[in-house]
Amino acid sequence: xxxxxxxxxxxxxxxxxxxxxxxxxxxxxxxxxxxxxxxxxxxxxxxxxxxxxxxxxxxxxxxxxxxxxxxxxxxxxxxxxxxxxxxxxxxxxxxxxxxxxxxxxxxxxxxxxxxxxxxxxxxxxxxxxxxxxxxxxxxxxxxxxxxxxxxxxxxxxxxxxxxxxxxxxxxxxxxxxxxxxxxxxxxxxxxxxxxxxxxxxxxxxxxxxxxxxxxxxxxxxxxxxxxxxxxxxxxxxxxxxxxxxxxxxxx
Amino acid sequence: xxxxxxxxxxxxxxxxxxxxxxxxxxxxxxxxxxxxxxxxxxxxxxxxxxxxxxxxxxxxxxxxxxxxxxxxxxxxxxxxxxxxxxxxxxxxxxxxxxxxxxxxxxxxxxxxxxxxxxxxxxxxxxxxxxxxxxxxxxxxxxxxxxxxxxxxxxxxxxxxxxxxxxxxxxxxxxxxxxxxxxxxxxxxxxxxxxxxxxxxxxxxxxxxxxxxxxxxxxxxxxxxxxxxxxxxx
Ligand SMILES: Nc1ncnc2c1ncn2[C@@H]1O[C@H](COP(=O)(O)OP(=O)(O)OP(=O)(O)O)[C@@H](O)[C@H]1O
Ligand SMILES: [Mg+2]
Numbered sequence: 001x002x003x004x005x006x007x008x009x010x011x012x013x014x015x016x017x018x019x020x021x022x023x024x025x026x027x028x029x030x031x032x033x034x035x036x037x038x039x040x041x042x043x044x045x046x047x048x049x050x051x052x053x054x055x056x057x058x059x060x061x062x063x064x065x066x067x068x069x070x071x072x073x074x075x076x077x078x079x080x081x082x083x084x085x086x087x088x089x090x091x092x093x094x095x096x097x098x099x100x101x102x103x104x105x106x107x108x109x110x111x112x113x114x115x116x117x118x119x120x121x122x123x124x125x126x127x128x129x130x131x132x133x134x135x136x137x138x139x140x141x142x143x144x145x146x147x148x149x150x151x152x153x154x155x156x157x158x159x160x161x162x163x164x165x166x167x168x169x170x171x172x173x174x175x176x177x178x179x180x181x182x183x184x185x186x187x188x189x190x191x192x193x194x195x196x197x198x199x200x201x202x203x204x205x206x207x208x209x210x211x212x213x214x215x216x217x218x219x220x221x222x223x224x225x226x227x228x229x230x231x232x233x234x235x236x237x238x239x240x241x242x243x244x245x246x247x248x249x250x251x
Numbered sequence: 252x253x254x255x256x257x258x259x260x261x262x263x264x265x266x267x268x269x270x271x272x273x274x275x276x277x278x279x280x281x282x283x284x285x286x287x288x289x290x291x292x293x294x295x296x297x298x299x300x301x302x303x304x305x306x307x308x309x310x311x312x313x314x315x316x317x318x319x320x321x322x323x324x325x326x327x328x329x330x331x332x333x334x335x336x337x338x339x340x341x342x343x344x345x346x347x348x349x350x351x352x353x354x355x356x357x358x359x360x361x362x363x364x365x366x367x368x369x370x371x372x373x374x375x376x377x378x379x380x381x382x383x384x385x386x387x388x389x390x391x392x393x394x395x396x397x398x399x400x401x402x403x404x405x406x407x408x409x410x411x412x413x414x415x416x417x418x419x420x421x422x423x424x425x426x427x428x429x430x431x432x433x434x435x436x437x438x439x440x441x442x443x444x445x446x447x448x449x450x451x452x453x454x455x456x457x458x459x460x461x462x463x464x465x466x467x468x469x470x471x472x473x474x475x476x477x478x479x480x481x482x483x484x
Contacts, residue, residue: 003356007341014343077342081335082398085306086356087328251308 001092004083008070008100017065018108021058025112028054029119044123045214051116052134052210059109059142060169063149064162067101071153072161080251091243098150098239102143109139130213133224137207140231144202145169147238154245172201206230253320254406254437255282255305260314262300262461274300275311276461282439287432289452290441291475293483297461298441299336302410305439306333318406329357332404336411336441338395342384346375346394349383350401357402365401373397374423388415396424400431407431409440413447425450445475457482 012018032047074080074097084093113135120128148168152161175198182191206227209219262275274297282288290298303309305316307323319327340349347366354361370376373393383391392415399407412428413421421444428451432438442448448455449469457465457479465482472478 002359003352007352011341011343078335078337078339079341081308082333082338082340082353083356084308085328085331085333086353087326088356089324248310250310251303 001088001096004088004093004096005100005103008097009103012062012066012070012101012104013107015066018062018104021061021065022108022111025054025058025108026115028058029112029116044120047123048120048131048214049210051120052131052138052213055109055112055116055135056138056141058112059105059138060145062105062108063101063142063145064165066104067146067149068153068158068161068165070101071097071150072158075251078251084251090246090249094150094154094243094246095239098146098235098242101150102146105142105146106139109135109142113139130209130216130219133219134209134213137209137224137227140228141204141207143235144204144231144238147235147242148202151238151242151245154242154249168201169204171197172203173205175201176203176205202234203230252284253281254284254286254318255280255408255439256315256317257281257301257305258315260301260304260311260316262297262304262309262311274461275304278314278458278461278463280456280463280466282437284437285435286454287438287452288440288454288456289448290439290456290458291443291445291448291479292441292458296458298458299410301458302336302408302439302441305408306331329402330405332399332402332407332409334395334399334407334409334412336414338391338398340383340391340394343382345380345382346370346386346390347379350394350397353398354401361401369397369401372427374420389417389420392416393420393424396427400427405436407436407438407440409438411442412440413442413444421447445479448475459483 029051032043032050035046071094074083080093084090113132117128117131117135120131145165149161149165152164156164175194179191179194179198182188182194206223207230209223212219257278257280260275260278261273264272264274266272278297278301290301292298300309304311305318305323307316316323319330321327340346341352344352347370350370351361351363351366354366367376367379370379373396375390375393375397378386378390383394386394396412399409407428413424416424425447428438432451438451440451452469454466454468455472455475455478456463459482465478
């Protein structure tokens, strides 16, 4: 399994798309240097907002452009025949692909994250622990999306897989708000149905510390612990389901 | 001892709009230890399908499979060497990197020396550091043979091992396989190249339209081409 992990990591990290995405990510983080002065004293908030948003956005791009293909190529070009007839279970294969992709995301987000944290620390003149935690939160959000994209890749082609991932992502963002709205207008039945969906779709808001960071509030420890364990469990379940689907698949 | 055993295997491919292709219609075959068995038959007869089922790449609709008396999806795969029809490798890696990667999955401590030895044996040593995307069809086939035999498996399952090779390559690979047979390895292979059947195989199984139509020792067949024409007519 180690070999599969390394290989999918290597394949992803060598992809040229990655460099382009990284370059744009770095540019975005520093873009507040240009727009900042227009915001009358809000430079730091703006830099935090844009910077954190960029790490998430560009991570998502990597998942959609590269992540989608790591499994598809293997199945489409039949390179998996030589791998899956060796002593490795299909489940290990899927897990290996997921971990390889996760490592790619981890490395790229950490690169962007360190640039972001250093930049913010320079702007504020102090080391920003909250920024660090917020970056970790973003990495966990991306981890959940890695799980979803791997799941999608077991039964969809890259194009549909990307659509699926984007759909799940947007739906996941909308549900918590929709539940609040439904409760507010006393549509309790709808709220109940929505809360079932809330279990299925990823709720990235648990890991979204952007507002706390922007308004200089510390992130409560419970939120961190809950968010991180939620993300880990959710990603594991996604990979587990992907493995179960893949287990029975004709290759 | 039975190394490969298929009992009443059926397989139907489902294509879109409810269309179906019955690729295997109840196949029963056994390969014993130390045997070399050839699977021959026209295009679309079901050879590749049967081989993929033996390896667990496809799930049969019904029937039973066992390899070394066990489920194909078990650790027993260490002892199997498989060459797919038209093997494919990671195009961005070199031949040597591909072989190393695949072999490490079976034997994590494989010495590099063994990899190079194998590349020399299949005649790829000179091209070992070139990415596979630049390999010719025959070179890919040679790499395919190398990955199938490098871990010294007891059972070889080869889907058209000699296709895509030039005459000399065919002779070389055939003699590698003959050597393995002499060492007591079991070989199950499909082929279209009839002159290659008799030097290697002890037994010939003929498959047509998803059914086994003949299963005879080579000694009882005589001229294999006549045999095939007679059966398939
Ligand atoms: N993935 C697939 N989807 C649908 N039909 C398939 C698929 N693979 C094979 N078939 C069909 O199943 C039948 C058996 O195919 P198979 O590849 O097993 O034949 P074969 O004996 O290996 O032929 P060849 O000598 O050309 O390699 C054929 O009719 C083929 O069209
Ligand atoms: Mg075939």
